[in-house]
Amino acid sequence: MLEFQCGSHPAFEQLFARYRGPLYGFFRRRLNGDQRAEDLTQETFVAVIRASARYEPRALVRTYLYSIAMNLLAAERRKQFRDSPPGELAPEPVTNHAPDAALWIRQALERLDDSEREILMLREYEQLSYAEIAELMKLSVNTVRSRLFRSRMALKGYLEPTQKVSHAVTAGDEKESVKLARAEGEAI
Amino acid sequence: MNKISHPIEPEELMAYLDGELTANRATATAAHLGECAECQSVVAGFRGVSQNLKTWKAELAESEMPQAIATALAESRPESREVSPAHRRSWREVLGQHWAILAWAGAVAAVLLVMFGTVRLPGGDANRAFTSVASQMGDSGSDRDRIPLRESTGPTSAGKPAETVLLIAPEEKEAATGHDLVSNGPMIIRSAQLSLITKEFDKARANLEAILKRHRGYVGELKAGGGTGSGRALTATLRVPADQLDATLTEVKTLGRVESESQSGQDVTSQYVDLQARLANARNTEQRLTDLLRHRTGKLSDVLEVEKELDRVRGEIEQMEAERKNMSNQVSYATLNATIAEDYKAQLQVVPPSTSTRLSNAAIEGYRSMADGVVSLALFLLSNGPSLLLWGVVLFFPARLVWKKVRSSFAA
Numbered sequence: 045m046l047e048f049q050c051g052s053h054p055a056f057e058q059l060f061a062r063y064r065g066p067l068y069g070f071f072r073r074r075l076n077g078d079q080r081a082e083d084l085t086q087e088t089f090v091a092v093i094r095a096s097a098r099y100e101p102r103a104l105v106r107t108y109l110y111s112i113a114m115n116l117l118a119a120e121r122r123k124q125f126r127d128s129p130p131g132e133l134a135p136e137p138v139t140n141h142a143p144d145a146a147l148w149i150r151q152a153l154e155r156l157d158d159s160e161r162e163i164l165m166l167r168e169y170e171q172l173s174y175a176e177i178a179e180l181m182k183l184s185v186n187t188v189r190s191r192l193f194r195s196r197m198a199l200k201g202y203l204e205p206t207q208k209v210s211h212a213v214t215a216g217d218e219k220e221s222v223k224l225a226r227a228e229g230e231a232i
Numbered sequence: 233m234n235k236i237s238h239p240i241e242p243e244e245l246m247a248y249l250d251g252e253l254t255a256n257r258a259t260a261t262a263a264h265l266g267e268c269a270e271c272q273s274v275v276a277g278f279r280g281v282s283q284n285l286k287t288w289k290a291e292l293a294e295s296e297m298p299q300a301i302a303t304a305l306a307e308s309r310p311e312s313r314e315v316s317p318a319h320r321r322s323w324r325e326v327l328g329q330h331w332a333i334l335a336w337a338g339a340v341a342a343v344l345l346v347m348f349g350t351v352r353l354p355g356g357d358a359n360r361a362f363t364s365v366a367s368q369m370g371d372s373g374s375d376r377d378r379i380p381l382r383e384s385t386g387p388t389s390a391g392k393p394a395e396t397v398l399l400i401a402p403e404e405k406e407a408a409t410g411h412d413l414v415s416n417g418p419m420i421i422r423s424a425q426l427s428l429i430t431k432e433f434d435k436a437r438a439n440l441e442a443i444l445k446r447h448r449g450y451v452g453e454l455k456a457g458g459g460t461g462s463g464r465a466l467t468a469t470l471r472v473p474a475d476q477l478d479a480t481l482t483e484v485k486t487l488g489r490v491e492s493e494s495q496s497g498q499d500v501t502s503q504y505v506d507l508q509a510r511l512a513n514a515r516n517t518e519q520r521l522t523d524l525l526r527h528r529t530g531k532l533s534d535v536l537e538v539e540k541e542l543d544r545v546r547g548e549i550e551q552m553e554a555e556r557k558n559m560s561n562q563v564s565y566a567t568l569n570a571t572i573a574e575d576y577k578a579q580l581q582v583v584p585p586s587t588s589t590r591l592s593n594a595a596i597e598g599y600r601s602m603a604d605g606v607v608s609l610a611l612f613l614l615s616n617g618p619s620l621l622l623w624g625v626v627l628f629f630p631a632r633l634v635w636k637k638v639r640s641s642f643a644a
Binding site: 053056057060064065068069072073081082085086089090093094097146148149150164167168169173174189190192193196197199200203204 | 242243246247250252277278280281282284285286287288289290291292297298300301304305516
């Protein structure tokens with residue numbers, strides 16, 4: 045990024061090649077429409093180019109890119125909220141191999157709290173660290189960790205509805221459910 | 233299930249999988265996982281969730297760089313980072329979306345400004361700083377009104393006179409007010425010219441120095457002199473703080489009769505802003521070149537080229553910095569060219585010198601002429617003696633021969 049700030053176009057091309065796919069996935073999983081995700085990916089890079097003079101290496105480039113992407117996503121969601129009637133905002137499932145699994149996953153994710161879903165997706169799909177997620181979401185690292193734990197446990201319950209442990213999981217008592225499972229194991 | 237048999241919390245197991253535990257804690261967790269089947273099942277559950285999530289793929293086919301990005305990249309030359317219409321539109325959108333927040337923030341800022349301004353204006357230092365800035369903006373008409381206010385300002389709470397606040401070096405004053413001036417109003421270089429005639433020249437000169445000291449000014453240049461048949465004259469270039477120029481002028485005028493007076497002001501705001509912009513650009517360039525040197529490796533010739541460019545940019549920065557300081561100093565300190573001439577009165581009664589003085593003068597003159605004669609003779613002998621000696625030796629024998637012949641002929 046610093047090289048690009050100094051005028052190196054090959055540096056930007058490298059940046060583009062590395063982050064184009066992940067950014068597209070970021071938008072595609074959160075928005076309706078393949079084309080819109082691609083447009084927002086482009087807008088993210090255009091914003092990076094235009095703001096390169098003001099760039100300061102205070103965080104990782106990845107965090108910087110996703111912070112721009114999150115701002116664009118928030119603006120897009122506000123725009124969609126104004127322009128579209130409710131009920132049309134959920135993204136369509138996108139998959140190349142297993143549409144049923146993707147639909148299943150998507151429905152399970154939709155049942156999560158917004159903040160917990162965002163943290164989980166940033167961790168699982170964007171592979172961001174707890175500290176990076178905390179910086180992007182303006183939360184403490186401990187909050188990120190606890191919410192991530194809650195969301196994973198809840199998602200596990202949604203994805204495995206027949207298991208006893210999963211049934212016991214709710215948004216507020218994940219730890220207790222795990223402890224219960226452990227206790228059952230000890231009793232056996 | 234208790235903490236003794238499971239020293240690792242489920243949340244820590246998750247953090248362990250994510251690689252977010254410290255080394256010590258990760259080692260302990262790994263050790264526990266090796267012997268605890270329940271925790272292994274919890275970890276397996278987390279892994280299962282991650283694997284299930286990975287089935288939702290969103291991949292983009294490989295393609296060329298989109299035209300919009302290529303265009304933006306082409307326009308992103310460091311020297312021409314102009315805001316494109318699309319970018320302006322996005323700002324309008326952002327402003328439109330946040331108009332309520334912006335309006336609220338603006339209202340709060342306005343209220344705070346009014347509150348602090350109202351509370352602090354009657355005080356000493358804040359009012360003084362405000363007055364200083366306002367006066368340097370060229371508001372000469374109100375300076376006379378401000379003088380009584382300054383003089384009536386009492387000691388500060390620390391017991392020191394409030395005037396000490398302004399007794400700072402010119403450079404510090406410039407640093408404190410130069411940027412504020414640009415942001416708050418025009419920068420004016422003020423100058424004045426004053427010509428006086430006074431009957432008491434010595435007193436006027438002493439008073440001039442006192443006035444200068446009182447208004448914290450200094451003498452830039454001073455020439456004093458006078459000849460026979462005319463009065464003495466003093467020409468001085470005085471530098472006084474810009475906000476003190478009118479007060480200084482008023483006091484200097486009391487030193488004599490004003491023959492001529494003029495004042496002028498030059499607005500250098502645009503030059504100053506331009507200079508600051510060029511300075512900022514040069515500093516950015518310097519930073520980039522420094523980063524290049526620090527982070528990039530290359531051929532020695534490339535490194536030397538960058539070093540050379542860095543030297544050139546640094547030279548420009550120093551030159552512009554000096555220019556900026558000079559301009560700030562000129563704005564902060566006004567120039568007063570003062571000419572004070574003595575009202576000349578011709579001496580009608582010339583007193584002749586006394587007899588003793590005349591005798592003394594004659595004796596001194598006589599001694600001086602004698603000494604001059606001796607010195608002249610010595611100089612003549614030293615310069616012409618060798619030549620005279622040579623010619624004497626050469627002409628001695630012929631002259632003697634001739635003399636003998638003449639004597640013999642007379643004798644015969």
